[in-house]
Amino acid sequence: MNFFERLQALDRRWIYIVVALAIIIPLMVPYNSDVVTTPPTENLYQLIDSYSDRPDRAILISFYHDAATMPELYPMEIAILRHCFERKIKVFTMTFIAAGAPIIDYAINTVKEEYPEIQSGVDYCNFGYKIMPMITALGMGDNIATAIDTDAEGRKLANLPIMQGIVNYNEMNLIIETSGSVAGGTWITYARSKFGANVAVGVTAVMAADEYPFLQSGQLIGMLTGLKGAAEYEKLVDVFAAYRDDYFPKGRPFSKEILRDKSINKLINITTQTQAVFSPQEYQSFLSKYPEQKAILDKIKTDQDGKVAFDVTKISAQAQKDLGDKVWNALNKKTYNILYKFKTARIGMNAQSIAHIMIFAFILIGNIGYFVTRAKDKKAAGR
């Protein structure tokens, strides 16, 4: 039995082990890799971003899935919610399936941990589990507060501050449905056709092919495709919405030029970052904001090729206490370290890439083995 014949007769469980290793190793040993963003993701990001700081605009996220498709859809939801919270965009959430309700709570609570100033009923509102999609979608075209009536916490929607300036699809002019089956169907049919609302979807990769005709026809203004779409959105949030400097204290607007610029590499590293590095000018500007901590900062700073650097893992507990929460958080922010929950999809995409290479190799070797074996059989039959 030669190599290829052995390969053909290989127990499938060995392949499972190889697949598992191809995924586990890149997850445990993450590396920085770029995720190239695509127009469907960028279009969705830009539309959501255009509602930034506008009390008369809101978006709705419809969680149309259960836990089975969470690995692909949940990072999208986290990324979109984070975008909204970073840029002060009013966001509503709802689901048409009972099993989607706890996922909404889980997603909101996960993101909200990092945004203590965000309030339910003011900055976001969870409509919760609703039935009868057609009636709800049509009803919201007339009046959202009447169609939904109460939110998931049982509060009368019309009385909530978030509803000020929000009546129907004229204001809540973007619906994003995340789904592992036919996504956006209800909203394209009722909200878009009758009221002209913008619709976008976040779908599992397996469903993407079915959604492309709607994207091409313009019925969908954007689409996030599986883990890749989620990873793209995570990156855009890090580069634009979560970006902070003196010129953009509340995040910066989307720009293709910035995406092409190499300087964004430090913003999208998915490996753990511990160094806060300042140019001399930046350090002076930083000190001017926190003059009382100057002595402590000067004491713990290190020199790195003419720049001022702080390794946050090497700062003692006492020094952290002396710096105070505000300065400590500002230093950590300067490391550009991304929390695990905000880079899940990108870490997953590393494993995805390795797994794809492995599958490609399997297909190649399998085919070579098949043709070699067939040629051998033919030769044997010829004798």
Added chain:
Amino acid sequence: MSFETISNLVAAFFTLCIFSFLYKDNPFYQMAEQLLVGISVGYGVVYSYERIFIPWLYQPIFLKHQYILIIPALIGSLYLFRFSRNLSWLSRYPIAFSMMSVGAGVPLAMHASILVQMRQAMVPLESLNLVIIFIGTIAVLLYFYFSKAHTGLYGKFTTIGKWYMMIGFGASFGLTVMARISLLIGRIQFLVGDVLGLIK
């Protein structure tokens, strides 16, 4: 031990039970599978009772005295006659009512799924993409026209349609692989990251 730790350990145990099927079918796998089905149904029933039955039927009838709701409630309860061999015909009435909503949705669904799609296939061929889509649409549609034999020049053109479909199937296969691997990544991220804390 915190609630989060316990819930993570329970989830990890059942994840491993499901994965054990990769080795071979076993009682742990079957237990996890049946628990999943049972818990999903139980959760759905309780949640619907709490979020639908109580606020939409019980409270309006008994607290707000909106007795008119008794009529749809009775019609809806006819669904339960599905379980009776002799009276199952009664369940057709609520089905007929729900079909009204299907009928109401037909014009808009026709617009969204057929008319807009057709209109988009009739745009001026201003770019290479649109030319490719145009040829593909015609070739695939003709491939499924069986009243003329697929021979000669016509046969060659319909073969182009077949190739378009092959490329489509290939793309679907690629996306399916990506989706399945993503699911596995999600579970392994949970096991290695959330449970063991080995992903930073």
